[in-house]
Amino acid sequence: MRRNARPDATAAWWQDAVFYQVYVRSFADSDGDGVGDLEGIRAKLGYLELLGVDALWLTPFFRSPMADHGYDVADPRDVDPLFGDLAAFDRLVEDAHGHGIKVTIDLVPNHTSDQHAWFQAALAAGAxxxxxxxxxxxxxxxxxxPNNWTSVFGGPAWTRVPDGQWYLHLFAPQQPDLNWESSDVRVDLVETLRFWLDRGVDGFRIDVAHGMAKPEGLPDMDPAAVAVMAGEQNPEVVDPRFDNEAVHDVHRLIRRVLDEYPGRMAVGEIWVDSDERFARYVRPDELHLGFNFKLAxxxxxxxxxxxxxxxxxLAAGSAPPTWTLSNHDVVRHVTRYGDxxxxxxxxxxxxxxxxxxxxxxxxxxxEELGLPNVELPDWARQDPVYHRSGGAEEGRDxxxxxxxxxxxxxxxxxxxxxxTWLPMPAEWGPLTVEAQLEDPGSMLSLYxxxxEIRGSHPAFDGTELEWYGAPPGCFAFRRKGGGLICALNTTAAPVPLPPGEVLLSSAPLEGTLLPPDASVWLV
Structure with a gap:
């Protein structure tokens, strides 16, 4: 058993867990239609156990017209036939638990699909x-x-309906924003949470966790405002579309439900630059974890x-920090670091x-295979970001x-x-799981x-870091409590290793030197 795979269901297993994000469309296809699905994931649980991960995060697999690949949810309590059905989901959860792997799923509370029964009823009901x-x-x-707000995906954040009124969508027009002042919306969220918790899910990733709440009167935004998730925000500019105070009421509601189910958790997608503002989302009665994306x-x-x-x-405060280098919304880090x-x-x-x-x-x-971003032909691109921007933005495909x-x-x-739903590069043969599995020098073997070492070695105990002096372009830190030393060299020349016994290095060491573009673990 992994050192941090705690058998007690009430223990905070997520505090040092290694989660594995499954972009469901792209992981494994079981039925030959070129789109990944739940049975495909279930067939690969042995691989995920071999990799050593503690938990999965599944991107949306709910009923959806797929205008934003599932983040436009038409029914949050059912499985889209593209991915399987509820029985397939139940089999996946049961088998994952049998492999010692937790299952967490996406929750999309900021908006629904325009095909959701509620939105269709709203169109029919009138002003x-x-x-x-x-x-x-x-x-x-x-x-x-009604105001000058823009969509994160480009263009205005409002669409007019035939009777003359407008509806708000901070993302695509097919994703109308929910009004969290409505008791119906809150009651429905609780029903959705309980539906999946009762089916055995271990937690949720909250999409756009800094959204949902809107300021009274919906005032105009500063034209200089840029959604943090879409680019760097000027700290002097206040963006009324996101991070409004009432959003914390929603997270407290979610937390109250989760607290009724011991051992369950929630992590938020929080695009907030301010460390102080970020810390408010991971207070003891709100989210257990929060993505802040600074490392990415x-x-x-x-x-x-x-x-x-x-x-x-600093931003995590008393909550465990949450780290990631890549996800389905950002350029893969092999490419970001130079390809x-x-x-x-x-x-x-x-x-x-x-x-x-x-x-x-x-x-x-x-990422454990070292996959780079792919330059796709325009005909293959599907992301609404690409289409909404008229091709000016490549999008996330x-x-x-x-x-x-x-x-x-x-x-x-x-x-x-x-x-396949997106074309795969012909040159990826050396990057397959099969090609890397038995190669001790491969990216997969490194991961x-x-x-394995992270989950079993006592040097990884402790929650605080101590920084060492290091040459320019390098750093070294030690885990207080456990004693692990990690050193990074981002220069073009080798540098001396810190003292200690080498546990693992990202590249072959040159005697007592750490080569360029390399890191090492020592005890």
């Missing part, structure tokens, strides 16, 4: 109706929308990475840095290409069909070793 009160329907300013946004530079770590620890051999070296180094840190770690499917499992040509065992 001023209780049905419209579940969303943000407003009269316009003459022929203009740091350049491959020792000073930048150290600042990201220190700020993340090619350089990007792979740096990604290997950062994998050891991330897994050395106290707290929870989220891996994104395929490049990090969502299906996982390669075996063989030497597409579809690399992902599907028994001839094509397997690192996760």
């Amino acid at each position: 001023g109706s209780p049905e419209r009160a579940r969303y943000y329907f407003r009269d316009g300013r003459g022929s203009e929308p 946004r740091a350049d491959f530079d020792a000073d930048a990475v150290r600042r990201a770590i220190e700020r993340s620890l 090619g051999a350089e990007g792979v070296r740096r990604a290997r180094a950062m994998a050891l840095v991330e897994l050395a840190l106290p707290g929870a770690v989220y891996l994104y499917n395929g 490049g990090c969502r290409v299906p996982v390669p499992w075996e063989g030497v040509e597409p579809p690399f065992g992902f599907t028994t069909g001839s094509s 397997r070793q690192a996760v």
Whole structure:
């Protein structure tokens, strides 16, 4: 048993867990249609157990028209036939638990699909109706929308309906925002939470956890405001679309339900730059964990990475910090760090840095294979970001290409069909699970070793870090309590190793020197 795989169901298993994000469409396809599904995931549980992860995070598999690949939910308490059915979900949960792996799922409380029964009823009911009160329907300013808010996906955040009113959507027009002042909305969320908790899920990832609440009167936004998730925000600019105080009432509601189910947890997607504002989401009566993405946004530079770590620890406060390098919304870190051999070296180094840190770690499917982002042809792009921006923004499809499992040509065992929902690069043969599994020098072998050591070695005890002096372009920290030392070299020259016995390194060591673009664990 892993050191941190605690048998007590009431223990905070998530505090130092290694989660594995499954982008359901792209993990494994069981029925040959080129789209990943729940049975595909179930068939790969042996691989996930071999990798050593503690828990899964499944992206939305609920009924949806797929305008935003499942984040436009038409029925939050059913499985879309594209991915299977409720029986398939129940089998997946039961088998995952049999492999010692927890299952957490996405929760999308900021908006629904425009095909949701509620929204269809709102369109039919007309202005001023209780049905419209579940969303943000407003009269316009003459022929203009009710305010100047823009969508994160590009264009205005309002769409006009035939009777002249407008409805709010901070994302795609097919994703109308829910009004959390409506008691119907709150009651329905509780029903959804209990539905999945009663089916055995171990927790939730809360989509757009800094959204939901809107300011009274929906005042105009500063035109300089940029949603933090879409780019760097000027700290002097207040964005009324996000991080409003009443959002914490929603998280307290979620927490009250979870507290009735021992051993269950919630992690929030929190795009908030301010450390003080972020800390409010992980107070004892709100979220258990929160993504702050600082590590995922740091350049491959020792000073930048150290600042990201220190700020993340500060923002988490008394809650465990949460670390991730990639997910389905950001460019894969092999590519961010330079692509090619350089990007792979740096990604290997950062994998050891991330897994050395106290707290929870989220891996994104395929990162353990060293997958890069893919430059897709325009005809293949499906992300609404690409289409809403008229092609000005590439969108997120490049990090969502299906996982390669075996063989030497597409579809690399992902599907028994001839094509995949996004095309796979012909040159991915050396990156398959099959090609890497028995290669001790592969990215997959590095991840397997690192996760195993992290979960079994006492040097990883303790929740605080102590920083050492290090040459420019490098850093070294020690885990207080356990004693693990992690050193990173982001320079172009070898540097002396800190004293200690080597546990694992991201690249072959040069005697007592740590090579460029490399990291090492010592005790």
